[in-house]
Amino acid sequence: MELRLLAKHNPDNRIRIAASGAVRPLVALLSHTDPLLQEHGVTALLSLSICDENKAIVVEAGAIRPLVCELKSAASPTARENAACALLRLSQLDGAAAAAVGRVGAVALLVSLHEAGWARRKKDAATALYALCSGARENRLRAPLAGPGVQHGG
Template structure:
């Protein structure tokens, strides 16, 4: 049966997706798992519907009906609130397998549309996703940070990622898989773009040091995400200080000389931003990075408007 031919109201579908549907093997009648198990626990070895006596209380998941319901939801762009509530509860109370499964599904749900992001936030899912970032299972960690990335992109749910959760994001930025670290850097950019208070909070968590490390040793996407986050955080000068102390200048010089595709322009923007302040300009000159920067510009590798605006600030002795 095609899911678009199922005639059923949205309320009825939300009720169905709340249930874990199981077949009574002997008679092939479908019941919600908790209810049928309570029926048997009460001493009834009969079918609740037909009252027929059973020789076995064996149950099996009704994957056919469950798949039809899932296909209906997909075809109609629906993600019932009840299902999201169940997934959030699994994150909080489930075993390792439940948590891993719930994080994976929430990742897909959050990516689908902003309405789902809002529902996840309203269901209280963000704190539990943040807690999952400390999970030793790298797949769970990766799915949880990807879900939070989708939530941070949505303006309607971004505000729910409160600053108290930044520590868990920084944890992934430092110890997660490369894909998870990339997503963590992207989240920090979006949170830092929200307000200056977030920039201060992020700077105090050790995030700057981890972003510098990602800029130095990350994948191409990792370096880009790290650079973009740093540029935004550098709107506060104290965050620039953390980066200089973390060794960002030698890293930038190396990136400028390596001319890695798509990274040089970001590296140059960061150098120019730092060079606009006299104290960091000295660090750049000490690392002999300014001549490298000028050489890159003169070769016509890139054109950066920021350089043109600040060329009067930067002088080479």
């Protein structure tokens, strides 16, 4: 929780936290049995991924698959929304990161999140889908298969 709070409002802290080696333990929290610890881990990773300097560190720490798992099965709506936002940030790193996010099933989960949710959830999911489809051709091919709410624009 402390790392989550330190990273939330201070860009310098985000860089320091990632540089100190805290990303891997935060990724490990995503598979913890305590839903509150999972939410703290997801939210801290989201804050860290806001900084471009940290995106590669978060991806290299193996965060993509656990974030997709959080998107799918997190106990709290906040954790699911923050996982979607973190995946959005990570997919902006490069086409390879966007493709990796799509390969582990994020496209279909984001479509589901978009179709069943509140305005903020729909916006976050749509933005993440846009980034994933813009960043990787293979995601543009996945999107029409993911659900009726996704339009394929070529």
